[in-house]
Amino acid sequence: METSQEIQVQVRFVTKQTEYAVTDTPMIVPAKLKRYGLSEIINHLLGFEKPIPFEFMIDNLFLRTSLLEYLENSGLSTENIITIEYVESMLPPTPLSSFQHDDWISSVKIFGQRYFLSGSYDNHVRIWNTSGECLQTFIGHSAPIKNVSWISVKDDEEFTFLSASQDRTIRAWRSSLEHDKYISLYECIGHKGSVESIAISPSCSEFASGSWDSSIMLWTTDLPENNDDDEHIKIQTSSKRRKVIKKEKILTKYPIATMNGHIGAVSSVVFDDKDNKKLYSGGWDHSIRIWDVESRTNVDVKNCDKVVYGISYSGKSGLIASGHSDRVIRLWDPRAEDVAVVKLTLSSHKNWVTSVSWSTKNSFMLVSGSYDGTVKIWDIRSRTPLYTLSKQNGDKGKEENNTPKKIFCVDWDEDIILSGGEDNQLHIYGSKKIGFTRN
């Protein structure tokens, strides 16, 4: 009998990252090797002095066990040649910094790895830069901000963005750093409940909002006609935080369309990032709905049996990821005709998953935030999360109490991951290399 140590298998290494390509001739490696061992072989073949970690995939699934165990589990023979694909592994993201807020953070958005937009329960919206400076605080809402969204950033000076609030309104803001002033462009009135989510179409001409009144409304981003007065611009000399708000009339905007279909509250809306006409929404009625924006119709409904909190669509992979109250992340293929098919279920969180966000670079990776206080980075080729980011500053956590601080929002752009939650801190995680796309 051969012991497992003596078993050897023939493997062929392939990669789509040409800079790490090695010869594709099969080679014999011991079957007991795991990821680390294989990575050593590749590094040896490439002759790198500084080893680079690699991830290995067989049949598009990450190798998490030894080769032998994999073969045994999948019932494959050890005599065939195994083709192993490898990619450079994502480095573990490290907490770069965290910005203190006055209250819970309900929403964060990132722009170009330089500016961070955060909406907070103290009714204010803030813009931060990478050095942790609060560039501007936007005051105007009368209830906690529930969602924020960038519209445009011009020359790193002029920002335009939207904020949705529990006061049932959406506001558009424009600010310029140069003049250190900001204006509230218009106020969108129409929702009867707290506006939970806003989504900008890829062309930035329209945006959609989902609310607790179970409706989704469509709005245009252009300025409404000044029907009665001049532009009511709120100009303020910005000091640090506290400002006296001058009561001024703001332009109001009404929705161009209302799309009803959800039975319960709508928790999240997201536009297809390649198609202006497709809108995805998730609601408390356990459904994910696909809307045709042009015809304002509900094209498809995908039902599961748990409440949907946050959804995210990736144009790269063409999948919808949704966070649920049963602690799992479900992946849906919106193109699939079959109504109730869940492509993949990722479960590791210990509480509700409130927010998910696809990586903009890698079509396989996504980040999720949960009420259990952790942010998890997933590669859908692996069933287990790649990394789990929990509160590193444990001293803070210990002071308060044992219950983990809820995470309300996550965002991922390029190499930076943002998360905000109950602990009033905007956490920024980053890694120099977050992996490369295959395509």
Next chain:
Amino acid sequence: MQKTKTKILRVSKKISPKIKKIDENTSEEDIITRKIKKNDENTSDEDIIANLKIDMLSEEEENFSDLDSQSTKSADKEENDDSIEQHSENEKFVLDDITDNEEENENFNNETSEVGESNDYIAGDSLDENDLESNEDNKTLSESEETETHYVVGANGRPRKILPEIEPVYDSDSSTENPINSVGNIPMEWYDDYPHIGYDIDGKKIMKPAKGDELDKFLENMEDPDSWMSAKDNLLQQNVKLTDEELEIIRRIQMGSFPEKDFDPYEPTVEWFTSKPEVMPLNATPEPKRRFIPSKWEAKRIMKIVRAIRQGRIVLGKTQVQKPRFYNLWNENDQPREEHPMHIPAPKMKLPGHDESYNPPAEYLLTDKEKEEWEQMDPDDREKNYIPQKYSCLRNVPAYNRFIQERFNRCLDLYLAPRVRKNKLNIDPESLIPKLPNPKDLQPFPTSLTLSYDGHTGRVRCISIDPTGLWLVSGSDDKTIRLWEIITGRCVKTWEIEDIVYSIAWCPIREVCAFIFSCSNKVGVILPTGICDDEVALSTSQYVTSGFNITQRKDEKVKLVEWMKPTDEQNKNGILLFIHHAHNKTIKQIAWHRKGDYFSSISPDAGNQGILIHQLSKHQSQQPFRKTRGIVQCVKFHPIKPLFFVATQRYVRVYNLMKQELTRTLQSGVKWISSLDVHPMGDNVIVGSYDKKLCWFDLDLSPRPYRTLCYHTKAIRNVVYHKRLPLFASCSDDGSIQIFHGMVYNDLLQNPLIVPVKILKAGHQIVDSLGVLNCEFHPIQPWIISSGADHTIKLWT
């Protein structure tokens, strides 16, 4: 013969000299003669022996003489009485004889002696008038008749004739020679009244012999050397001397041999019927026929044997193998006998442990305190019936003093506790459990703790979820009401109230965005601004306050409540109105009607005004019951019909508000109802009680609970139904919430299905023995929100 007689009697005299001397009247001879007479009469040896034995016994008794003398004295006194009395006395004596004495101090000896004495008296009585001559004549007569009297000793001082001695032969029949008294064997008392005692063979009267007084008798006895060998002849009423033969008989009886001297008990037997055929047969009957024909029964038996032989059951010529008479008891190849199928081996005794060792480890030895405890304990209560002892070596171990007792107890155990082979019931215990669906198939239901709403600083007594399921209000002992965003756990707003908030309830209709709360004797209505649309807020505000414009009826005698406007500051906070109750008791619960116009407030302490129903749109209040029965615990409106449920301490009464009548009474069978909820379909009611029980009533079935569930370990605080899903829950002071699947079918034939599905534990801490105070299901989602005494509210999903 004579010599032997004297010898025997001397012996007897020697035995009882004292008695002889003291006894005056009844000499031993008298007794003996009497016995002989009796012997004649009864002709039984045993009697004689018995009497003699009694006599011998009586001699040993000291007090015999005293008693005797007393009785004789009393008898002497009675001599002067007339003879009839005497007779009756005698009769009495006889009666005593028969009935074994009424007089307790007289034993059998006395009686016998007195019988003799009474006989003497009779003789004396009869001879009262007679002179001595007649007495002499009688004597001579008797002497002439009794040939055995040889000589006369002057017992009474007179000489007696000495008659020639007759040699009595055994065969000689003296009775033929001198027939004395021909009356036969009759009781001689019959002649007590007569001067004679019978008739002789010639029909002449035989006169009673003369009888001297006791002194005479004594003297006679003293003088007559042969008085010891005389006995009284009952028939002749006088003493006769015993012959040598008679004495010999007595002697032989005393010796225990045959009375007759010549009786040979060992004489050869005469074979009257022998086995040898006689020449002349004793019986002349002819031989029966059966002697000459073959026997039918013999033929049958033979046929049986023949048949057995033919069938091979009996093998002819088969020699029977003789079993060896002796065998080796300790044989090597001796196999153990197979056990009986019903054999039950005796249970083995427990093997001794370390503490039973003669040298146990030190930890097994008892300390002095333990020893004392052991000794004070009742032997039956002791865990072990010995104290571990330590000996330095095996040689010092004494004999085990409890050995016998232990063996005995073991034997008792073995036979007093019969070992019975019990048939195992071949029933699968699983099959006895009713078939319940797997809780997994009954999902969704809340399974785990998701959120905690922290902020209250007192017990959270009441919670309510708004009809859209987005907002939660809670009232607490810290005199605040808080509004929470359900999914995030964010406290949106806080209202300061002047007293503990006991109950809180959202208006059940979505068009009105307001909730009511109760504190002390007030009910307030709050419009939480900011969470609802402006239009809704406006309409709500109008709806609630429009009643102020309606002029209140003044005809009410007693004003139950007062609808009051709040202060401006309160109004700014959203408080729309207050209802002050006239009774100054705490309002414990408020319940909405489904249409959101009417609501009821109850205060258990307020007596008849305990239940009030208010109409919000018109600002009217009414007292539906003139009199409340018992302390009202909880009320609920029926979700569909105009019914009103009132839970008192033990009963739930269902009133029809339209007809104004009591529809039915539900008997809960619990001791103290704490809470009540009505199924959204309206046909089922659950009732929670402080004695841990949850009762499910099916209003279609019976006024008794359809099912009583007792799963909590402490008092149930609240029970709720889910408004949409087939779920209900109970929360308890034990800190747990139990979730049940309660499916109600539209089919009337099918009973509700109740399955416990989940116990939600480890959420709320128990503070001051209070656990979960309230719980409520989310109106849409399968979530439950609970509030506890630990100041927190928890969301379970």
